[in-house]
Structure formats: C-alpha cells, structure tokens
Amino acid sequence: MISIIGSGRVGTSIAFLCVSNALDDILLVNRDEGKAIGESLDVSNAIPSTSKFSITGTSDYSKIIGSDIVVITASMGVYLNDRTENMVSQTTMIKEIAQKIKQYCPTAIVLLISNPLDILTYFFQKETSFSRFKVFGIASSLDTSRFRYLLSEKFSVPQSSVDGALVLGEHGDSMVPIFSRVKIGGKSLTSLLNDDEQASITNAVRNYWKDLRHYKSRSQFGIAKNAFDVIDSIVNNREFSVPVSVVLQGEYGENDVAMGVPVLINSSGISKILDIVLDDSESLLLQKSSQRIHDQINSI
Ligand SMILES: NC(=O)c1ccc[n+]([C@@H]2O[C@H](COP(=O)([O-])OP(=O)(O)OC[C@H]3O[C@@H](n4cnc5c(N)ncnc54)[C@H](OP(=O)(O)O)[C@@H]3O)[C@@H](O)[C@H]2O)c1
Numbered sequence: 001m002i003s004i005i006g007s008g009r010v011g012t013s014i015a016f017l018c019v020s021n022a023l024d025d026i027l028l029v030n031r032d033e034g035k036a037i038g039e040s041l042d043v044s045n046a047i048p049s050t051s052k053f054s055i056t057g058t059s060d061y062s063k064i065i066g067s068d069i070v071v072i073t074a075s076m077g078v079y080l081n082d083r084t085e086n087m088v089s090q091t092t093m094i095k096e097i098a099q100k101i102k103q104y105c106p107t108a109i110v111l112l113i114s115n116p117l118d119i120l121t122y123f124f125q126k127e128t129s130f131s132r133f134k135v136f137g138i139a140s141s142l143d144t145s146r147f148r149y150l151l152s153e154k155f156s157v158p159q160s161s162v163d164g165a166l167v168l169g170e171h172g173d174s175m176v177p178i179f180s181r182v183k184i185g186g187k188s189l190t191s192l193l194n195d196d197e198q199a200s201i202t203n204a205v206r207n208y209w210k211d212l213r214h215y216k217s218r219s220q221f222g223i224a225k226n227a228f229d230v231i232d233s234i235v236n237n238r239e240f241s242v243p244v245s246v247v248l249q250g251e252y253g254e255n256d257v258a259m260g261v262p263v264l265i266n267s268s269g270i271s272k273i274l275d276i277v278l279d280d281s282e283s284l285l286l287q288k289s290s291q292r293i294h295d296q297i298n299s300i
Pocket of ligand 1: 005006007008009010011029030031032035073074075076093097112113114115116117138139140142171218219220223
C-alpha cells in the first residue's frame with residue numbers, strides 16, 4: 001500500500017497516476033477527512049477494470065499501518081515569494097507527521113514533496129532517525145524537467161534531443177542547473193551558450209514557478225509525474241537514476257544538510273549516491289546552495 005499524506009492538488013495528482021497505472025492500493029490521508037473521501041471517490045473511477053487495487057480516504061493516521069511507501073504532500077498554507085516563507089509552520093507540521101509515521105509504519109520508504117523541501121527532508125530524517133536512504137525529497141527532478149524544457153525551447157529542439165540535463169542543490173532560489181554535462185544534438189552545451197545566456201537560463205529555471213503562477217494558481221502535474229516515476233521504480237524494483245534531496249554525510253563535501261544530488265533508486269530506496277564530476281564554478285555554486293540550506297536549518 002502507498003499512503004499519501006495531504007489530499008490537495010499534488011497529492012491527488014500522484015494518486016491519480018498511481019491508480020490509473022494500477023501500481024498499488026492507495027490511501028489518501030487528509031486533516032479534513034471529507035476532502036480525502038471525496039477525492040478518493042473521484043479517483044476511484046480511474047481504476048482500470050483489470051486492476052486489483054483500490055483507493056480510500058481518511059483522516060485517521062493509524063490506517064497507514066502496513067504502508068510500504070508514504071508520500072508527504074501536506075501543506076499548511078501557500079507561499080507567495082519564496083518557498084521558505086512558511087518554514088516554521090511547515091517544520092512543526094512535518095515533525096508531527098514524522099512521529100505518526102514512526103509510530104505506524106517505521107519500515108516505510110518516505111518521499112517528501114512538501115516545501116520547503118530540503119528543510120523538511122532534513123527534519124523528517126532527524127525526527128524519525130530512519131535510514132537516510134529511505135527518506136528523500138522529490139524536487140530536483142522537477143527542476144531538471146524545467147531546465148530541459150527551457151533548453152528545448154531555446155534551441156527549438158524536442159526535449160529528447162537534450163541529453164544530461166540535471167539540477168542539483170536547494171529546491172529554491174540557489175538551485176544549480178548543471179550546464180557542463182548537457183549535450184544538445186550531440187554538441188556540448190557550454191560551447192553553445194555564453195556566460196550571460198547561461199545566467200539567464202539559470203534565472204529562468206529558478207523562477208519557473210513564478211512564471212507558471214502568473215497563469216495558473218500552483219503547479220501539480222510536473223511534480224506528480226516526477227514523484228510517480230520514483231514510486232514506480234521502488235514498487236517494481238526498477239533501477240532509476242534521478243536527483244533527490246537526501247541528508248548528506250560527506251558526499252559532495254557536505255555534512256548534516258539535505259539537498260538535491262544524483263542517486264540510484266531501487267525497491268529498498270536509495271541504493272547509491274552518485275559521485276559525478278562538476279566543473280569548479282558548479283561546485284562552488286553547490287557549496288553556496290548547501291550553505292543557504294544550513295543557514296535556514298539553523299534559523300529554526
Ligand atoms: N517538491 C516540489 O517540487 C513541489 C512542487 C509543487 C508543490 N510542492 C509542495 O507540495 C505541497 C502540496 O501542494 P498542493 O498544491 O497540493 O497544496 P494544497 O492543495 O494546499 O494541499 C495541501 C493539503 O494538505 C492537507 N494537510 C495540511 N496539514 C495536514 C496534515 N497535518 N495531515 C494531513 N493533511 C494535511 C490540507 O488539508 P486541508 O484541506 O484540511 O487544509 C490540504 O488538503 C506544498 O507544500 C507545495 O509547496 C512541492
């Protein structure tokens with residue numbers, strides 16, 4: 001069973017993908033039980049006739065007992081200018097949810113989606129003392145999708161022609177698009193873009209959510225698909241290379257901080273944190289991103 005905490009836009013979009021792809025039984029948990037029940041009644045109609053799985057809604061956390069995976073999409077409010085705006089209330093919320101997950105399903109793999117993503121991933125892992133390889137945040141893969149999309153638009157090529165796009169570090173204003181590993185139609189990206197163009201794309205990736213909100217209240221489908229791909233790789237034990245936020249213990253020269261780094265996922269969670277080569281400027285930006293997350297953690 002997969003339990004999804006929070007039945008808002010993102011939680012229900014993930015549920016819809018899991019149900020329509022007949023991945024597993026889904027439990028929606030929301031503080032307002034009626035919302036969880038209503039969403040589950042709606043998503044139930046997307047269950048394929050060949051599926052043996054179901055979806056139910058509740059506000060009762062004890063029903064998560066037996067979950068193999070718990071996905072956290074709960075949110076106390078909407079941020080307007082910066083993902084860290086509701087950091088204090090979100091951290092209080094995540095510590096309460098962490099205690100419940102520790103009580104009811106201490107062996108589950110936990111995926112965090114709620115913002116501020118890296119801070120909540122850090123505090124969830126500290127609060128539960130779960131293995132850091134079973135607690136990770138999904139966001140850098142969404143930022144990577146945005147980077148790939150913006151490059152495909154810039155060069156008027158399909159996204160399938162953009163190889164090696166990756167965004168690491170904070171899911172926030174200091175995130176680091178990695179230009180040095182990208183190839184477009186086989187050509188190195190750094191030979192195709194000057195410094196000003198790289199800076200402009202970096203800004204566009206970091207501010208993508210603000211541009212989106214100009215037209216639509218909040219994002220949901222991109223993060224839902226990125227989360228689904230990770231859940232699918234866990235459920236089907238299909239090795240998957242993806243950047244996620246995980247508490248670091250020496251990797252990339254960082255300690256006691258969670259941020260987006262490339263990993264391999266399988267049915268047991270993170271099987272390996274990948275050590276990839278970055279250029280000097282990217283390494284420096286990643287250090288700065290880590291410092292920003294450290295500062296936020298220490299401010300709570
Ligand atoms: N990682 C990423 O890349 C990414 C991308 C997009 C969004 N996000 C984040 O994902 C989160 C969810 O976004 P959303 O648009 O789905 O928000 P939303 O529509 O406001 O949904 C949040 C849901 O969480 C519920 N909730 C609050 N506290 C809860 C608790 N303690 N237990 C159970 N449920 C609780 C709320 O219930 P009520 O209805 O009772 O208030 C609400 O239904 C936000 O933090 C957002 O910033 C992350």
